[in-house]
Amino acid sequence: MIAIIKYNAGNVKSVENAVRRLGFDCIVTDDKEKIKAAKSVIFPGVGEASSAMEYLKRYELDDLIKSLKQPVLGICLGQQLMCNYSEEGNTNCMAIFDSIVKKFPPLDLVPHMGWNNLIKTKGELFTGVNADDNVYFVHSYYAEIIADTSAVCDYILPFAAAMQKNNFYATQFHPEKSASVGEIILKNFLNL
């Protein structure tokens, strides 16, 4: 069973549908025991960092996520909340990844919205993905590149499109909205 963490950031439905389309059973839940017992955990998110973080803290989901031993995938805001700190709402995050989340300088359209290609992919999430493949992004904040970056994207500046550390995986893009390439990435994660 795959657990999708339910909290006050949207887009859960699309992730749930994507997981089911790939033939995996899943539950959308904020039940700590169910999350702990899941084979793997997806931490999605579209929304605002400080209010999402506040909610996670209130329900002690932040400590829970950090303590998980099975594969965990943060998506979009999920990735950002797994970093140390976000400029959005001046928010201290979960500090799983040693990265800072910053707002894009307005040198091009913000949000970065649409399909963009990945560069320098590495790790098992990207098996079967070509460097030129495009995935779908929608975000105004980006995570700085760190040693644990597993894919880079260049928009205004190079940023961390994906990260991996131990059992924690994260993507800034939306695999659930990235057509067949996204399905490969999501399937790679679900099969871990």
Add this chain to the structure above:
Amino acid sequence: MVKKRIIPCLDIKDGRTVKGVNFIGIRDAGDPIALAKKYVAEGADELVFLDITATVEKRKTLIGLVEKISEEINIPFTVGGGINSIEDVSLIIKAGADKVSINSAAVKRPQLISEIAREFGNQSVVVAIDTKYETNDWFVYVNGGKVPTQLKSVEWAKKAEELGAGELLLTSMNNDGTKNGFAIDITNLVSISVNIPVIASGGAGSKEHFKNVFLQTKASGGLAASIFHFGEIPIPELKKYLKNQNIPIR
């Protein structure tokens, strides 16, 4: 590099896809789910569903349709038509839509843009602008292009951005249904006046029209309906053509 988006638009009436020409005279173009899946397979970058019935009782049909679309397709999609309140938005987003497009309601009560942005994020708010050239400027029309306003399109575009819109969908009523090409001038003016993506709509009739709008304006995407529904321009062929013109395309 971020790619220019090719966006088929499905006008929905009573659960079916239709396409109006100059906003009147409606032809049936088929089952929306089947069409949507076909477009995804062909490489459409995003989809827009516009509910042009939007009566209270038909809204329920729409929510059911949004749920089905979300189950069946794996690219982003926007839903619009008759959205008046944050409650409408909430139902549509929870049914699985990525964005909502608001038009008349935003003109009537611009704060709605901010309310949606605050609740669901800027990226979820597309402000649709129906624009028509009259005497010496492009004016905003509401109620499906039936009612003129005093608002100038560029001013309204800037205001929408300021209030929190994540994207603009700009439809030239002069061009819509003509197949004579996008309105380059107003698309250019709007797209250089804001720092959010602008989707050009209305008038696409050939592959060159997409090339022109991407080369001559800052539009992030091109939207069309009938030319895709009736197979006049297959999406793979259009994308191949644009790639050959060195336009960044997925």
